Amino acid sequence: MSSGTQQLVFPVYLYSYFEQAYQAVMGKPSVSFQYVQGVTPLSTGLESFSIMVTYFVVIFGGQWVMKNFQPIRANFFFQLHNLVLTLISLALLVLFVEQVYPIYRAHGLFYSVCNDGAWTQPLELLYYLNYLTKYYELVDTVFLVLRKKKLEFLHYYHHSLTMLLCFTQLNGKTAVSYVPITLNLLVHVFMYYYYWRASCGVKIWWKKYLTLLQITQFIIDLGFVYFCAYNYFSATYYPTLPHVGTCAGTESAALFGVLLLSSYLFLFIQFFFKTYKAPAVKPAAKKA
Template sequence: MASRTPIYDALASLGPASVPRSLVIWDPPATPLSTMTSAFAAIATYLAVLYGGSTIMKGRQPFGSSLKFPFLVHNIALTIGSGLLLAVMLEEIIPILRHGGFFYGICHEAAWTSRLETFYIINYYFKYWELIDTVFLVLKKKPLQFLHVYHHSATALLCFSQLHGKTSVSWFVIVLNLAVHVVMYMYYAASTLRLRLPWKKAVTILQISQFFGAIGVCVFAAYSHWSSKWGLSRHGGCAGKEYAAVAGVVCLTSYLFLFLGFYAKTYKNDGKKGGKKVVANGSAANGHAKKR
């Protein structure tokens, strides 16, 4: 019988025979970066490196061609990594949806499987890897925009909150974000090679679209939870901690408004001479603005 998860099986065969339990199961404090202290310390370190690095770079020349290769490798690796994680998540999610339907898939406790939890942990660690995006900006002496810094910082903490809160709807947001990241980091890799792709505006629209979709489904899941809790609906509640649901909706909504503002500011002079275009890097989750 053919394997139901051929991509996962192939990847697992390439890895070590055994992996520490704390790396595949969310088990605070054994799992790295699984406590509030460690997560906030990591973000605080990130901010210190950013603004400390920016201060140091004020008196130095920006790094130019020497960063081209590491920046290319970084973007290609994130493109491939995001694509593979998206593929193995879909292998796990599609059978769940076929078995129970969409509402079951985003709300039932059984939709939070042990394998999906492992994928959520990997996605969470990706958010710390993506912080390197900003380090490149600092070394290139590019301005650190609020959208960039806030989005990267908040997304890591958002993923942290969902792992703690075990919200079954998490996969929907992450799948959208990973799909966007495949396109986005592929674009950045191509731009590093000076391949002219007409994707700048399209990538930003794609980023905004993911927030509309993610917010819509998360609001529906939150409504289902509370309406069931208050006896207003017989459809059943949605699994997950209430604080995690609130954090998800609030955080994603803030991203949407920031990206809409970014879009309006960046493309209001679209087509006019001298108008500058910037692509906002947004991750599910992960966003920042990079000037080309």
């Protein structure tokens, strides 16, 4: 849909400003973008896997090197990093909402998460830009290493594999991608805002609820991806089973998404109870 016929979600059509910015930076219109596996930068498994391996070498090698040095706070750069990611996440979120809502309004929820027609050129560009941010978010861990903070398994597992998740869904063209992506962007707006304000010395009381928001995000994600995967496999292999219809996307992308998001939910729930559950008071301590 062009900006002239686009149903407005906000008072102005924000994507038109994005198109102008894209033209200024790239020197060509945004409508010229097409994601082509093997041609578009960072569109091959070798590139993504190589960067993931480099990420692990850097963070664990960095931990070994930092044993001989005092922590490097780098507060200004840390604050700037988190502020930039707050703004990027917010910008992508509103652009996604602006593109997805008219599709949902015109065709319904099932169409928006399962139909090939819901994979539009503007959304493909936004999916790709969101994918690129996952590489920049790896810098989060570098700051932890420089500050000599403990690296939780959940942190580097989530950072490294979310990058691959976005890669697989982009290549698989799974229409339901907008659900986990928009929810993730919403979480990231609050999360990076929290890190930015906390690094400025502001005490934030809602960190616990941020983790609860992340858990809620994965529950909603799984509701959608299980539904879409079930409909795809039922329509393709077991048409006698009750289903609404088939769903767009490749089988490998669907299976990887289901398995990875399931593991995220389990690990975040585990992290929540480990971090926030009050330790049991021993009888002797109670008596004292």
